[in-house]
Amino acid sequence: MTSNVAILDVTNIKHTSPGREAVRRLFHHRSALVGMAILGFLVLLAIFAEQIAPYNPTQLLRDVDRRAAPCIHILGCPADQPEHLFGIDGNSRDLLSRVIFGSRLSLQVGLSTVGFAIIIGGVIGAIAGFVGGWLDDFLMRIMDVLMAFPSLLLAIAIVSFLGTGLINALLAIGIVSIPRFARLVRSTVISVKELEYIVAARSIGATQGRLLFGHIIPNSLTPLIVQATLGIGTAILDAAALSFLGLGAEPPRPEWGLMLGEERNSIFNAPHLVFFPGVAIMLTVLGFNLLGDGLRDALDPRLRGTGAN
Amino acid sequence: MLRFMARRLVLLVPVALGILLVTFLIVRLIPGDPCIAMLGERATEAKCEEFKDRYGLNDNVLVQFGRYIAAMATGDFGESIRFSRPVADVIAERLPMTIELTIFAMLFSTSVGIFLGIISALKPNSFADTFTMVLANIGVSMPVFWLGLMLAYFFALVMKDTPLFIPPSGRLSSSVTLVNLVKEWGLTDLTGFRRFVVYFISNSAITNSIITGNWATLKDALWHLILPSMAVGTIPLAIIARMTRSTLVEVMQQDYIRTARAKGVWERKVVSSHAMRNVMIPVITIIGIETGALLSGAVLTETVFALPGVGTMLVQSILSRDYPVVQGFTLIIAIIFVVINLLVDVSYAYLDPRVRLE
Numbered sequence: 001m002t003s004n005v006a007i008l009d010v011t012n013i014k015h016t017s018p019g020r021e022a023v024r025r026l027f028h029h030r031s032a033l034v035g036m037a038i039l040g041f042l043v044l045l046a047i048f049a050e051q052i053a054p055y056n057p058t059q060l061l062r063d064v065d066r067r068a069a070p071c072i073h074i075l076g077c078p079a080d081q082p083e084h085l086f087g088i089d090g091n092s093r094d095l096l097s098r099v100i101f102g103s104r105l106s107l108q109v110g111l112s113t114v115g116f117a118i119i120i121g122g123v124i125g126a127i128a129g130f131v132g133g134w135l136d137d138f139l140m141r142i143m144d145v146l147m148a149f150p151s152l153l154l155a156i157a158i159v160s161f162l163g164t165g166l167i168n169a170l171l172a173i174g175i176v177s178i179p180r181f182a183r184l185v186r187s188t189v190i191s192v193k194e195l196e197y198i199v200a201a202r203s204i205g206a207t208q209g210r211l212l213f214g215h216i217i218p219n220s221l222t223p224l225i226v227q228a229t230l231g232i233g234t235a236i237l238d239a240a241a242l243s244f245l246g247l248g249a250e251p252p253r254p255e256w257g258l259m260l261g262e263e264r265n266s267i268f269n270a271p272h273l274v275f276f277p278g279v280a281i282m283l284t285v286l287g288f289n290l291l292g293d294g295l296r297d298a299l300d301p302r303l304r305g306t307g308a309n
Numbered sequence: 310m311l312r313f314m315a316r317r318l319v320l321l322v323p324v325a326l327g328i329l330l331v332t333f334l335i336v337r338l339i340p341g342d343p344c345i346a347m348l349g350e351r352a353t354e355a356k357c358e359e360f361k362d363r364y365g366l367n368d369n370v371l372v373q374f375g376r377y378i379a380a381m382a383t384g385d386f387g388e389s390i391r392f393s394r395p396v397a398d399v400i401a402e403r404l405p406m407t408i409e410l411t412i413f414a415m416l417f418s419t420s421v422g423i424f425l426g427i428i429s430a431l432k433p434n435s436f437a438d439t440f441t442m443v444l445a446n447i448g449v450s451m452p453v454f455w456l457g458l459m460l461a462y463f464f465a466l467v468m469k470d471t472p473l474f475i476p477p478s479g480r481l482s483s484s485v486t487l488v489n490l491v492k493e494w495g496l497t498d499l500t501g502f503r504r505f506v507v508y509f510i511s512n513s514a515i516t517n518s519i520i521t522g523n524w525a526t527l528k529d530a531l532w533h534l535i536l537p538s539m540a541v542g543t544i545p546l547a548i549i550a551r552m553t554r555s556t557l558v559e560v561m562q563q564d565y566i567r568t569a570r571a572k573g574v575w576e577r578k579v580v581s582s583h584a585m586r587n588v589m590i591p592v593i594t595i596i597g598i599e600t601g602a603l604l605s606g607a608v609l610t611e612t613v614f615a616l617p618g619v620g621t622m623l624v625q626s627i628l629s630r631d632y633p634v635v636q637g638f639t640l641i642i643a644i645i646f647v648v649i650n651l652l653v654d655v656s657y658a659y660l661d662p663r664v665r666l667e
Contacts, residue, residue: 031446141323141327142327144323144324144327145324145327145328145330145331146331148324148327148328148643148646148647149328149331149601149639149642149643149646150600150601150602150604150605150642150643150646151601151605152601152605152608152609153601153604153605153608153623153639153642153643154639156608156623156624156627157331157332157335157635157639158335159627160335160626160627160632160635161335161336161338164627164628233450237450237452240452241452241453241454241605241609244452244454244609244612245609245612245624246624246628247624247627247628257452260452260454260455260458264454264458264612264613267458267461267462268462268465268466271462274455274458274459274462275459277455278451278452278455278458278459281451281452281455282447282450282451282452282455283450285449285450285451286446286447286450289446289449289450290446
């Protein structure tokens with residue numbers, strides 16, 4: 001009988017792992033929920049762009065006026081005219097379709113540049129923090145110099161010798177994001193590597209590589225995840241800026257920054273061509289920023305309340 | 310304090326050398342022959358030889374780097390390929406605009422940002438607080454150039470024929486011109502750093518109109534700066550407001566605030582002198598960090614508002630492969646950025662004695 005009681009007690013205890021607890025906190029975080037909703041919507045748009053977009057993003061439409069204002073049937077646009085929710089751009093293409101396809105490009109841009117920066121910056125930071133000594137000094141001085149330039153301007157300078165184009169712009173943004181991740185990983189590695197469980201692992205004969213990749217890096221991931229989420233927003237903004245200046249994506253690619261740049265002189269006679277791509281950029285970046293804030297609060301309760309909420 | 314500043318200045322030396330190395334490499338790393346990259350279609354065998362001789366490209370790389378540092382130290386930034394005149398002159402012509410814009414954007418973002426942060430912190434979760442923080446979240450997510458375009462649309466078109474009309478582009482109204490102070494003072498053959506300073510003062514619409522006492526021009530110049538400064542300042546404003554709010558909320562719970570209240574200090578004075586002094590430390594750090602965003606934002610916003618500053622020139626120079634100009638501007642912006650960060654560190658040490666004593 002006693003053993004049965006014991007079993008009942010065990011089943012009544014709510015099992016909460018730290019990970020599950022973090023997820024629970026994330027889903028109770030107001031701004032994180034808004035961020036996830038925005039990003040979920042964008043991911044769906046990006047995946048099903050072909051099915052959702054009414055037209056091909058690069059298709060030149062006939063029988064439409066260039067830079068025509070949005071035509072929405074329920075808002076009084078004559079039913080005999082084709083519906084264009086966001087209007088027509090300067091090359092008589094459907095703006096809505098271009099904005100929808102832009103989400104695909106924008107998410108790819110954010111993830112690829114930050115992925116690149118995390119891998120390179122993470123390796124540099126982990127080596128600097130783990131090995132220490134002159135190598136640490138050397139690597140960190142290089143990072144200091146890169147950080148001595150305003151990041152967008154350094155990206156512009158790098159594009160100037162790589163040549164313009166989307167891939168080069170992404171590479172430039174990836175390079176200027178490296179120091180941020182290198183510093184972050186270095187500082188967490190340094191703070192983790194003296195903890196008892198690392199000393200314990202070392203004392204049972206774990207190799208250097210196993211210590212670094214098996215114990216130290218997995219335990220330094222929290223701030224990295226937060227920084228990466230926030231970094232994606234910045235990367236998308238910077239990539240849009242380079243394309244806006246004509247140094248990034250090339251026409252006719254449906255890139256939001258490029259769409260803004262191409263139509264910036266139409267702001268007074270066709271403001272919708274500037275308005276919608278800009279809102280798209282803003283929503284995307286807002287989504288990543290809100291999720292990043294939420295992740296910071298959920299993963300690291302010590303930092304709670306330092307953000308917006 | 311002096312020792313602190315001296316140590317900070319010494320620490321600048323390796324960073325300055327690194328900046329010089331990066332800007333030096335920008336031109337050296339251009340794929341292919343720098344001569345063809347720089348001269349383009351005009352490149353012939355003989356011209357390339359002459360070009361390499363002139364820029365010393367036949368020498369050892371280390372010798373070239375040494376010569377580059379020596380030239381930069383005397384303010385010799387080389388010659389623009391596109392304009393066939395010294396890069397230093399091009400910088401003195403374009404830099405004032407960007408500096409004016411950065412300073413005004415900084416004033417706008419810090420004053421409004423700190424104000425909004427204080428209001429939110431003193432009444433947490435009130436309507437004003439929620440509104441400010443939602444605005445701050447949206448503010449940090451907006452592309453600067455898009456905000457600029459939207460502001461131009463609103464204030465120049467929607468507000469047309471109302472007193473709120475603000476001009477959407479240009480440095481000055483077309484009827485307004487600046488006096489050329491360099492010619493006025495007969496200083497056309499100055500060289501080096503002094504030439505740079507005189508040209509800079511002459512080309513800055515603000516210093517120029519103040520010196521000549523031309524108040525109508527000054528008013529016009531400031532009027533044209535409003536929209537670009539708002540556009541550039543919004544992202545830093547949002548960040549400063551968030552930072553001020555979170556720090557002030559924390560500080561207001563400290564024991565010394567309770568002590569001040571207990572001894573009967575006015576609430577207004579508690580906030581303004583007891584709390585704000587401690588709030589300013591992290592806020593000033595953020596202002597320093599945001600200087601980069603301000604400079605980058607200025608570069609982007611100039612394109613939107615057709616302002617003759619560094620940004621428009623930098624982009625044109627990249628597209629026309631005028632590398633000495635790109636090099637000069639990258640260097641000068643990095644130097645400004647580093648100097649502002651130094652000033653931030655110094656003010657930090659002034660506000661927080663612990664920093665000095667470390």
